[in-house]
Amino acid sequence: MSSDTTAFGGDDAESFYDDGLTASMKGDLDRAIQCFEKAIHLDQSFAASYHQIAKCYLRLGHGKRAVDVLQQVVTRRPDQAAARLDLGHALIKTGDTEGARQQFLQLVALDPTNGRARLGVAQTYFEDKNGPQAVEQAQAALTTGGSNFAVLYLLGRAAKLVGDTALANTTLERADKLIERTLESKPGGPEGLFLRGEVAFARDQFSTALEFYRDARDKTDSENPSRVFSAFGENFVRADIYAKIGLCYQRLGKLDRAKEIGEDILREQPNHEIAKTLVGLSD
Numbered sequence: 001m002s003s004d005t006t007a008f009g010g011d012d013a014e015s016f017y018d019d020g021l022t023a024s025m026k027g028d029l030d031r032a033i034q035c036f037e038k039a040i041h042l043d044q045s046f047a048a049s050y051h052q053i054a055k056c057y058l059r060l061g062h063g064k065r066a067v068d069v070l071q072q073v074v075t076r077r078p079d080q081a082a083a084r085l086d087l088g089h090a091l092i093k094t095g096d097t098e099g100a101r102q103q104f105l106q107l108v109a110l111d112p113t114n115g116r117a118r119l120g121v122a123q124t125y126f127e128d129k130n131g132p133q134a135v136e137q138a139q140a141a142l143t144t145g146g147s148n149f150a151v152l153y154l155l156g157r158a159a160k161l162v163g164d165t166a167l168a169n170t171t172l173e174r175a176d177k178l179i180e181r182t183l184e185s186k187p188g189g190p191e192g193l194f195l196r197g198e199v200a201f202a203r204d205q206f207s208t209a210l211e212f213y214r215d216a217r218d219k220t221d222s223e224n225p226s227r228v229f230s231a232f233g234e235n236f237v238r239a240d241i242y243a244k245i246g247l248c249y250q251r252l253g254k255l256d257r258a259k260e261i262g263e264d265i266l267r268e269q270p271n272h273e274i275a276k277t278l279v280g281l282s283d
Helices: 012-025 029-042 047-059 063-076 081-092 098-108 113-126 131-145 149-161 163-183 191-202 204-218 238-251 253-270 274-281
Strands: 229-231 233-237
Touching: 012 029, 012 047, 029 047, 029 229, 047 063, 047 081, 063 081, 081 098, 081 113, 098 113, 113 131, 113 149, 149 163, 149 191, 163 191, 191 204, 191 229, 191 233, 191 238, 204 238, 238 253, 238 274, 253 274
Parallel strands: none
Antiparallel strands: 229 233
């Protein structure tokens, strides 16, 4: 905790918590974590601050840290569905899909209409490359939780995994239309453009995806490359958009350009997985 961390609304735990939420919404997760930690320092029983710290870790890709904190939150408050849901997603980040599935299934057992938990189950199967189960659970999530980008995007990719081209194309097109409407009503940030790039990439429309990713990158601030953008469960920073641009070049056969982008990213982020793929350092 830096000594210059101060809250705008006062010096009590609630004020630091509120400032943490504000920083989190702006994508300044380092500042958010500092504020939540300060709130805990002032009130160690402030469970919501622990949960928010874990959510920040999750958005930063620090799955193990998020799991450690969320397991404590869930142990203290086992009836808190939101924390258990986040624990499931954190476990997926660490590769523990079975553990994640158990967390989501506990929520489904308590409430069979919990669409977010159903979607979590579907995601674990998708990560395990179990296409049929991923499709089945994603369709259940669509029925119970309604139509939203996250479920349509997963269902479309799961359908593609099992070779159901018609379902994949129809569902991914619905996902794209949903984001297109969101962009029309709320233009400005890179989130919608990035997600449209993701959908186009999943549909093997690499030239279209490249355009969306480029536009998304242009909406970010090169002076603030660590800012984390989040939308519909997808988290990314400027380097991730650049990496997706590289993947598009790779798929379009422009391997030298893709490798160049990978090398650019690795100079700043030596452990970036997609960048490693672009330069041939991983499979």
